[in-house]
Amino acid sequence: MSISPLRSAATHDREPVVRVRGFTRRFGDTVVLKDLDLDIAPGEFVALLGRSGSGKTTLLRTLAGLDPAPGQDVVTPAARAVVFQDARLLPWKRVWRNVALGLKGKDVRARAEAALGEVGLDHRLDVWPATLSGGESQRVSLARALIREPGLLLLDEPFAALDALTRLRMHELVLSLWRKHAPAVLLVTHDVDEAIALADRVLVLDHGQIAAEEVIALPRPREADAAFQAVRQRLLGHLGVQNLRPVAQEGALISFPSGEVVA
Amino acid sequence: MSLSTAARKPIELRLPRLSISNARWLSPVLLLLLWELGSRTGVIPPRILAAPSTVIGALWELTISGELPSNLLVSLARASVGLAIGVVAGTALALIAGLSRAGETAVDPLMQIKRTIPSLALTPLFIVWFGIGEAPKITLIAVATVFPIYLNLFSGIRGVDVRLVEAARSFGLSPAQQITQVILPGALPSFLVGLRYSMGVALLVLVVAEQINASAGLGHLINNARDFMRTDIIVVCLLVYALLGLTADLIVRTVEQRALAWRPALIKS
Ligand SMILES: Nc1ncnc2c1ncn2[C@@H]1O[C@H](COP(=O)(O)OP(=O)(O)OP(=O)(O)O)[C@@H](O)[C@H]1O
Ligand SMILES: [Mg+2]
Numbered sequence: 307m308s309i310s311p312l313r314s315a316a317t318h319d320r321e322p323v324v325r326v327r328g329f330t331r332r333f334g335d336t337v338v339l340k341d342l343d344l345d346i347a348p349g350e351f352v353a354l355l356g357r358s359g360s361g362k363t364t365l366l367r368t369l370a371g372l373d374p375a376p377g378q379d380v381v382t383p384a385a386r387a388v389v390f391q392d393a394r395l396l397p398w399k400r401v402w403r404n405v406a407l408g409l410k411g412k413d414v415r416a417r418a419e420a421a422l423g424e425v426g427l428d429h430r431l432d433v434w435p436a437t438l439s440g441g442e443s444q445r446v447s448l449a450r451a452l453i454r455e456p457g458l459l460l461l462d463e464p465f466a467a468l469d470a471l472t473r474l475r476m477h478e479l480v481l482s483l484w485r486k487h488a489p490a491v492l493l494v495t496h497d498v499d500e501a502i503a504l505a506d507r508v509l510v511l512d513h514g515q516i517a518a519e520e521v522i523a524l525p526r527p528r529e530a531d532a533a534f535q536a537v538r539q540r541l542l543g544h545l546g547v548q549n550l551r552p553v554a555q556e557g558a559l560i561s562f563p564s565g566e567v568v569a
Numbered sequence: 570m571s572l573s574t575a576a577r578k579p580i581e582l583r584l585p586r587l588s589i590s591n592a593r594w595l596s597p598v599l600l601l602l603l604w605e606l607g608s609r610t611g612v613i614p615p616r617i618l619a620a621p622s623t624v625i626g627a628l629w630e631l632t633i634s635g636e637l638p639s640n641l642l643v644s645l646a647r648a649s650v651g652l653a654i655g656v657v658a659g660t661a662l663a664l665i666a667g668l669s670r671a672g673e674t675a676v677d678p679l680m681q682i683k684r685t686i687p688s689l690a691l692t693p694l695f696i697v698w699f700g701i702g703e704a705p706k707i708t709l710i711a712v713a714t715v716f717p718i719y720l721n722l723f724s725g726i727r728g729v730d731v732r733l734v735e736a737a738r739s740f741g742l743s744p745a746q747q748i749t750q751v752i753l754p755g756a757l758p759s760f761l762v763g764l765r766y767s768m769g770v771a772l773l774v775l776v777v778a779e780q781i782n783a784s785a786g787l788g789h790l791i792n793n794a795r796d797f798m799r800t801d802i803i804v805v806c807l808l809v810y811a812l813l814g815l816t817a818d819l820i821v822r823t824v825e826q827r828a829l830a831w832r833p834a835l836i837k838s
Contacts, residue, residue, distance in 0.1 A: 370739055371739070372738070372739055386739075388736070388739045390736060394732055394735075394736035396737070396751060396754070397831050397832070398754040398831045399754075399831075407737065407740050408740045408742045434831040436831060436832065450740070
């Protein structure tokens with residue numbers, strides 16, 4: 307692993323799918339994002355860390371096209387899909403109809419079934435969302451995003467509300483789906499360990515800009531070993547959290563999410 | 570071990586529960602018996618209140634003669650036509666006001682002004698305008714039922730979770746699709762609450778509107794009975810009004826159970 311200089315966007319030789327230059331976003335008088343640059347390569351898994359209120363969701367919403375950015379230099383693929391922290395399934399549509407939301411054609415049910423199969427929920431096609439557990443809802447939400455074959459998958463703290471074990475399973479699921487469909491991913495998270503476990507590159511958002519970047523070159527699945535700890539310490543340093551003793555021991559079954567930044 | 574635990578389990582003897590304290594039917598039945606007793610002994614004279622047995626007799630007679638069914642049908646038609654007009658108008662106004670700011674600015678102040686005037690107070694005006702036929706009765710019911718629908722549907726539309734609308738937008742649904750697939754289904758529970766209110770209001774206004782010189786309908790039946798001091802027929806009509814209210818409630822409940830099957834509270838049943 308290495309710390310690459312800022313804005314070099316690691317080592318991409320291909321055209322980036324996401325290209326943001328000099329992006330500024332203000333709410334009234336408060337400037338949330340200021341002159342921000344960001345590149346994401348096709349198929350790259352990027353995690354975005356930052357303290358609460360640093361503008362992570364604001365950036366993600368801009369990339370999702372949910373907030374308009376008139377006159378700004380923001381390039382994203384046409385096919386984008388968002389997984390929100392709260393699954394946001396329509397409670398009055400059965401699970402498969404939620405997955406197929408907005409899709410047309412005769413085979414939508416079959417496609418929805420296939421997508422739900424990929425997240426292990428093809429047996430719950432016809433149930434109401436209200437009967438799903440939190441983890442199942444998030445898996446449906448993932449299926450709904452992936453059925454659109456997005457070039458850019460935007461995840462806004464999708465696992466934050468899940469328990470530690472479910473979260474680990476979701477990590478594996480997201481990684482396997484990412485390998486299969488190869489979208490570029492932007493994962494917003496509070497959890498430093500989660501970011502290191504999943505991403506090719508971890509960005510730290512601070513003062514409206516990408517303040518730091520860590521390329522994670524560790525092979526997956528990633529153990530909480532010395533190299534992991536070194537990255538973790540550096541990222542925590544970037545986040546302004548110092549002198550945290552490494553809690554997760556090497557070979558521990560569950561690395562407890564003590565790396566969560568609570569601000 | 571499994572045997573011993575099974576043996577230790579107390580055997581439940583399910584005796585029929587005859588606890589007096591749980592019998593909710595007891596006091597009404599007691600009241601009926603007292604009423605009948607009072608009538609038979611002459612404590613309650615028939616021109617004050619007919620005996621329950623006499624009421625049942627009157628009900629039977631009126632049904633056989635066809636007098637009750639035909640008048641009931643007239644009343645039912647009045648209430649349904651008025652309610653239908655009120656519901657359609659209330660829904661249209663709520664959609665206009667709920668789905669756009671300009672619509673809200675145009676419609677909502679008028680509806681709030683309308684709310685301050687009790688609908689029944691408009692009766693004299695409607696009689697002047699429409700005479701004493703069916704028109705003032707139906708108009709009165711329609712005007713009175715608009716507001717419950719409007720108010721509930723409007724707040725239902727505005728109360729739809731914006732995050733769901735946003736999610737739908739992020740998945741490429743057009744504004745029209747967002748309305749039909751997210752906003753309207755989300756507002757349906759509120760609409761049904763409004764519908765239930767409106768049905769109650771329609772019945773209430775029906776009773777009053779039918780006092781306007783009706784030549785047919787339950788109100789006509791009551792007015793005639795009043796003139797001949799037939800308290801038994803009056804009570805029969807009251808029973809029918811109550812039955813109408815219960816039926817209206819049952820209809821909305823059934824619709825709710827089918828249309829809102831997705832709601833967590835209703836899923837179990
Ligand atoms: N619609 C809005 N109107 C006004 N201010 C806003 C709006 N949306 C966000 N903000 C402000 O912008 C800042 C960044 O918000 P944002 O939601 O992007 O933070 P975040 O990094 O996602 O935080 P968290 O980790 O808590 O989710 C906050 O100070 C917030 O108050
Ligand atoms: Mg956020």
